[in-house]
Amino acid sequence: MDIALQQLVNGLTVGAFYALIALGYTMVYGIIRLINFAHGDIYAAGAFLGLSLYALLALLHIQNPVLTTLLALVVSMGCTGLLGVLLYRIAYRPLLHARLSILISAIGGSLTLEYGLFLIYSPSFLVYPHLFGRAGPALGDLAISWLQVIIFVSSLLLMAALYVLVHRTKIGMAMRALAINQDAARLMGIDVNRVIASTFFLGSTLAAFAGVMTGLYYSQISFLMGFLVGLKAFTAAVLGGIGNIPGAVLGGFLLGILESLAAGYFSSRWKDVVAFVILIVILVARPRGLLGERVVERM
Amino acid sequence: MKALTTQPLPFHRLVPVAAVVLLAIGLPIFGTPYLIDVGTLVLVYIMLGLGLNIVVGYAGLLDLGYAAFFAIGAYTTGLLMVRYHVAFWLTLPAAGILTALSGIVIGTPTLRMRSDYLAIVTLGFGEIVRIAATNFTFTGGPEGVYGIPHATIGRLVLRSPQALYWLGMAFALVVLVGSYNLARSRLGRAWLAIREDEAAAQAAGIYPVYYKLLAYVLGAVFAGVAGSFFAVKLTAINPSSFTFIQSVTILMVIILGGMGSLPGVILGAAVIIILPEALRAFDRVRMLAFGVGLIVLMLLRPQGLWPSRIGQIVKRAVALSEARAAAEIAAGAPTPE
Amino acid sequence: MRRSLACLAMLALLVPAAALGVGAQGATVKIGVPVPLSGGNAKMGDDIAKAATLAAEEWNAKGGVLGRKIEIVSFDDACDAQQSVTAAHKLLDAGVAAVAGGYCSSAAIPASAVYHDAGVAFVADASSNPKLTDQGFENVFRVIGRDDQQGPYAAGFMIKTLKGKKIAIVHDNTAYAKGLADATKAAVEGAAGVQLVFFDAVTPGEKDFSAILTKVKSLKPDVTYYTGYYPEGGLIAKQFKELGVPGKFMAGDANNDPTFISEAGNASEGVFVTSTPLPQDQTTAKSFIDRYKKRWNQDPGPYSALEYDAVSVVLDAIKRSGSADRGTIVKAIAATKGYSGATGTINFDMKGDRKSVLYITYIIKGGKFVPYGM
């Protein structure tokens, strides 16, 4: 029983990262139907920017771990958000109506970001400062750290904030309108480009948060770190129903938990196979993902 | 895909074709082994591109796990030759059958899905195949299969870069003629019709699921053949050659070249292989330059380097079906499935 | 017209490629160094290429070999089978006399067939998978030990020194790590009164290994042995402590990198690492480290000394045989007798493996690799 509970905690931690990144995929997909291959690398960029901030603050002798972390988070999220917008402006905006070409452009963007980090920072793995110990709430044999709790709670808060933003604000309404019909939205006087850009900004911000948290929690970052997580997060987004915000969150946590259970009770070597088989089964049974709304088929 | 008449090529199109033919023949005669090896790799990607082109270009199905079929072909040939000492030529039909079967297995439950969901399912399938190859003992695990014998014709052993190049060329030509014929046939028209308007195609007597599945199977078989060749070319295969990146690379070949266009596939394969090789001299910035290059190429030529009518049709069909669907949603009418 | 332009563009791409292929055949002796310079192992490749350059520069300072200057030709193989074969052809085109390098076994094995067909000597510096030399190629050598030498050593250490009764093994499903894990598994299963309680793999590139470690924890092993590479190794060591997995943690030789310690932080204290002796622990290597630091202004990587020796063995063979002919070099390398390199004395057996490889175990203490029991 203990083990099952522990695996649940493990799964929720991984799932929080998947969910945060999956949100970026799902929002961009919902609005311009693009599988943004570079999104995982945006997450990596966020982690690296955060590390730069820590280094800078250390030079300025600002040592308070909470203060430095908050600063690193805010600056990294802001800068990464702008990086996402920049990527959209340069690589995607001119190609909005060429569905497959934009996919290649996204792959190009992914490589550019990866090897940009490679050149600017390091081909090697970089290590985050060990700021937070592994102390945690005392729950018997259960290993859980305060950092895990913070990651879990803050990602839930961010997701809730995003949900409110999309459903209760003007820009959110514009996003939803755009997702349904871009031309109609344009006719209604919505500044389509600005709305798409803000979608990229928001998605990248969340990815940057995940990136900095990854650095703090796992302590190791590298220029290729976004690839595998990006792939998983994309899977999670589809699992939940791509284009659907609660779906991405559900998909992220579900995938994290599934993986943990598969590794714990079956075999770690086969856990990705288990995850993908379940994904396929779910999609065969529910062709639009768990929470997917009926979306118009595009041929 | 002019189905009814074939016109002679105008002069300005004849020149590049002649140049490519001259280059293809001249390379193994005058090139160094390295250049010939690169040329052979281009041929492998031409085969793969042509196969995926049937799935994506002709039938309009996005496939992100195409490397799986490539892997199945390569492993079939590798394992049969190493473990059971089967001659190369006999492994070809086996690879064909196995890849066709796997095309059916993955195609049947998924072809009714929306294309983007199909993309992730094929991605998952690709990963499943790769992980299985890594984990099973009979596939050699992460070390894969090594010591694969060379192909032979009679007593002639095809081991030199030149011999491998000509073997690859023969394979690529067969695949090229096959896909050219397909485009100009009843099947080609059926795919065209389905992609343009599924409901109208159905009204004209075409059963979409069957033809989509057929596209899958044929694409898989093409990849299987490419895989068989890859196995005897490399003589050692391991799962790391069949990653998601590989699937994406093959997809890049056809999109870069211009979807649905056969010369486009050839051009795309050449660029995808030669560009990083040409950049090899720049070592550290190689991959960065490749990434930037992809974006720039797409911005300059969004329809691909050598677009075909089909590529444009696909684009317009998407716009059209979107407009139609939007109109239907606006009118509150149900979307025809 | 646009299409012919597109086609001309393709030709334009081919031309520089052709120009690059036809390297000038000067009077230099060229040594090929295939290494990963892109992808996740780029750092290791960089360290290796630097060591090769250092070796060449030192020989050149002494007048080169056979009166000719030595030139290092290094190409990126990205640790990928397909790319390593292309890189191999490219090295052959460049007219290399012999090849010394390679990092990942999965890339070295297919490339070795190309070198074999061309009759070029290939001295592997870090590819330890047994299959590389088991292929029976007379031109393939390696200066690093085999996984099936390290495996039994690691098993013996766990059972005898650490008194382990229940042993867990984790690898990462790469050719190297699986080979080492299999060899260790065989040795553990062959020992009386010892139980292998866990054998599974993690996925390279992931960061969260708590699921697999939770399972390990429930099995209460005395020793857990991780045979993969250090990027995951550091994380596993850290999460091993965080989850409170009982028993000791030990890692294979691809983990003797300082990054392992910085990643794992405090959790690295008391971790064991099996390895060939690091350069700093070999009297023979002391001056190598100083020279490397002086030249590159950084510490050598874990395989730098091995690459330095691989290049040196080749050059020594050329010097002894008096010929830079490819076939002669292969024979001369096979005849190497007691070459004294930075990593100790080098002799090759019939297969081309290094004879009498010494393994030792390090323990991490105070953020440093300290030889255990010394």
Add this chain to the structure above:
Amino acid sequence: MKRRIARTFQMIRLFPDLDVDENVMIGLHGRTRAGTLDSLLHTPLHRREEAWARDETYRWLAFVGLEGRARSRARELAYGDQRRLEIARALATAPRLLILDEPASGMNPAEKAGLVQLVGRIRDSGITVLFIEHDMSVVMGISDRIIVLDYGVQIAEGAPDAIQRDPRVIEAYLGREDPE
């Protein structure tokens, strides 16, 4: 297709980016047998069929009066011609029953007259034509039998002149005449 019924759509659904002749050839799909191997290898069977299909295509194009437009893109045709092309594609499937869904909607009077004439020739060639239409000039000009539906309920059936006099039909069309 087994039952040999063909239809056209209320909103014209051609393959707008294909040529006119290709549109019709697609209609011949169900009447050709060339399989995968034939298509891959272009076997004699395939070549024979293609030649036959070409002839058949031009036969139907001539039948609907589009023989001069064979190599145009379908989208370039005038509206009435697009409707004819859609009918040609349906005819190419060799139906016994052809269903036309509001074929005259959006047509000008000249096009309507042409349509009536075309439908007459189809009927004369032995194909039953069922068409759904509310344009009286077209309906009365060509029908042998008419079924009138009002909100899905059949309210009348019979020959044109009988229908024309049927009070329930008149009521449905023009509303009740309020007795003053």
